[in-house]
Amino acid sequence: MISRKHLWRVMIFFGSATLAFASPQNQDAASETPLPQDANQYVREIVKHELDAADQDHTHWRHRFHREDEKNNYDRDVIDTKDGQLARTLLVNGQPLTAELHAQDEERMKKLVEDPAERAKREKRAKADGDKAMQMFRAIPDAFVFRYDNPKSDNPKDDGEENGLVRLAFSPNPHYDPPNIELKVFRSLSGKMWIDRAAGRLARIDGQLFEDVTFGWGILGRLNKGGTFAVVQKDVGGNHWDVIAIDVSMTGKAVLFKTINKKQKERLTDFRRVPDDLSISQAYQMLEQGADAVSAASQSGVAKPSGKQ
Secondary structure, eight states, X not given: OEEOOOEEBOOOOOOOSSGGGGSHHHHHHHHHSOOOSSHHHHHHHHHHHHHHHHHHOOOEEEEEEEEEOSSOEEEEEEEOOTTOOEEEEEEETTEEOOHHHHHHHHHHHHHHHHOHHHHHHHHHHHHHHHHHHHHHHHHHHHHEEEEEXXXXXXXXXXXXXXXXXXXXXXXXXXXXXXXXXGGGGGGGEEEEEXXXXXXXXEEEEEEEESSOEEETTTTSEEEOTTOEEEEEEEEOSTTOEEEXXXXXXXXXXXXXXXXXXXXXXXXXXXXXXXOTXXXXXXXXXXXXXXXXXXXXXXXXXXXXXXXXX
């Protein structure tokens, strides 16, 4: 879901009421079942499905990660382990690493592998971010008013389904009272959501700020009207859903009038299953061997992602 493990990573950044709902033999039946008339109830069921799936999926994966922002442009080979992720930097600004950058990257990786305190510090940060993301994700059905969206149809009963995806539009719920500053942004956000009906999984969410968002009467900060984000996730193999694309474009002011100009693009590709009990030291050895050192692809029979982006 929208957690970086993503919004399903960003909020994830990203199960139905039962495991059987997502099993292959029940997907056709799920597609044929009428959708709830109340779109918010449907979204509530999907959010529960996402949270259940996150709790139940303990598989580990290797993937290629590409990120661009206002400061960096890099590619990494990333491996999930029982001790957290480990990643080797492959390219910076599209070019192989210099000897100096390679040495710095090796030092960064070795510190994570050899220093439990460093890993614990990283895990503490990740948990804090993840808890906030979970809170935001759980709030979605209450914070917004959803409706089935099909602009090509004049039939109000048309649920907007196309190519197996149910499309919904959302806008702020005027009765929602955000409990903290992070959730305040929901009052100024609208957009669209796509749900894979057969799998019961969130496939994509696009959002846009339709007005400025101020924090502390503008003293603490402001996000400008027009900011956007988009998150895409899909089944990358073995019924494991993960974020494959994140795009963020936000501007504003932070505390002491520091300018915010956040443009971020992330792409995750080439997912391959690795052993579920893989240690971080074993992942380091795999990264040392190169991009083809994946020993557990046969566990799930997966290769590259398939389906629409």
